[in-house]
Amino acid sequence: MSEHAPTPAPNAATAPLLEVQNLSVAYGKIEALTQASLTVQAGEIVTVIGPNGAGKSTLLAALMGVLPARQGRIQLQGEALSDGGVNARVARGLALVPETRALFASMSVEDNLRLGAFRFRREAGSHHQHALQEVFELFPRLQERRSQLAATLSGGERQMLALGRALMGRPRLLMLDEPSLGLAPLIVRDIFRIIEQLRRQGVSILLVEQNARAALKVADRAYVLELGRVVMQGPAAELADDPRIVETYLGLHSRHQDKLAA
Ligand SMILES: Nc1ncnc2c1ncn2[C@@H]1O[C@H](COP(=O)(O)OP(=O)(O)O)[C@@H](O)[C@H]1O
Numbered sequence: 573m574s575e576h577a578p579t580p581a582p583n584a585a586t587a588p589l590l591e592v593q594n595l596s597v598a599y600g601k602i603e604a605l606t607q608a609s610l611t612v613q614a615g616e617i618v619t620v621i622g623p624n625g626a627g628k629s630t631l632l633a634a635l636m637g638v639l640p641a642r643q644g645r646i647q648l649q650g651e652a653l654s655d656g657g658v659n660a661r662v663a664r665g666l667a668l669v670p671e672t673r674a675l676f677a678s679m680s681v682e683d684n685l686r687l688g689a690f691r692f693r694r695e696a697g698s699h700h701q702h703a704l705q706e707v708f709e710l711f712p713r714l715q716e717r718r719s720q721l722a723a724t725l726s727g728g729e730r731q732m733l734a735l736g737r738a739l740m741g742r743p744r745l746l747m748l749d750e751p752s753l754g755l756a757p758l759i760v761r762d763i764f765r766i767i768e769q770l771r772r773q774g775v776s777i778l779l780v781e782q783n784a785r786a787a788l789k790v791a792d793r794a795y796v797l798e799l800g801r802v803v804m805q806g807p808a809a810e811l812a813d814d815p816r817i818v819e820t821y822l823g824l825h826s827r828h829q830d831k832l833a834a
Pocket residue numbers: 599602604622623624625626627628629630631
């Protein structure tokens with residue numbers, strides 16, 4: 573081979589959207605995530621399920637650059653994610669809706685949404701207007717309440733606003749941390765309908781959930797995280813039929829909740 577042959581560039585067309593290899597994250601001496609590997613292909617919904625304390629939020633925080641990785645590699649479309657922290661990752665197209673839903677309580681619904689578009693701040697206001705219209709189509713309730721203060725919204729409306737705000741940034745990968753947490757079954761159903769709709773629109777989603785039943789129903793592929801380690805993975809439909817998953821994560825209690833939501 574000629575020494576002038578160009579080094580092959582990372583092939584963004586064939587590389588997974590997100591590739592995480594052997595990622596370990598610790599709080600002081602305590603490791604909360606150990607050698608976790610996972611991928612998300614463009615257009616997929618991938619879910620990470622697991623009990624409380626398994627390391628799910630830690631994984632998302634490390635992907636978002638909120639927590640440093642002790643070890644491992646994170647690539648977006650074949651390119652390493654820099655250590656530039658949160659801003660750099662937002663600029664690369666990552667968005668996280670955290671468990672807390674972190675809204676600006678004393679600002680209106682519309683102003684919260686507009687803040688979500690800050691990665692396009694140098695573009696004309698028409699981008700914002702267009703994105704805002706799309707979010708309102710997805711969440712008519714937010715449009716009805718556009719002037720209302722975020723603090724006065726119900727739990728479900730807050731989750732919709734947090735989702736809508738993340739979408740204003742047109743993320744390449746939308747990461748959701750337990751979007752169903754603390755919501756009534758009917759609202760949970762709405763939220764998962766929206767997640768399905770987003771996938772039909774081509775949004776790639778990494779969904780972290782304790783609600784394994786709902787998550788496995790909506791996802792293409794799934795990973796099970798226990799004590800910081802990936803212990804199972806596969807197509808979501810296969811995991812939903814796996815006796816170990818049925819016994820541990822899809823027990824009677826969740827079936828009861830399912831019935832309430834039906
Ligand atoms: N800020 C922190 N300091 C120390 N330990 C933490 C911190 N946040 C989480 N942990 C620990 O890390 C582990 C994983 O937590 P977390 O990622 O929040 O789990 P999950 O989101 O799956 O419930 C747990 O043992 C938790 O106690």
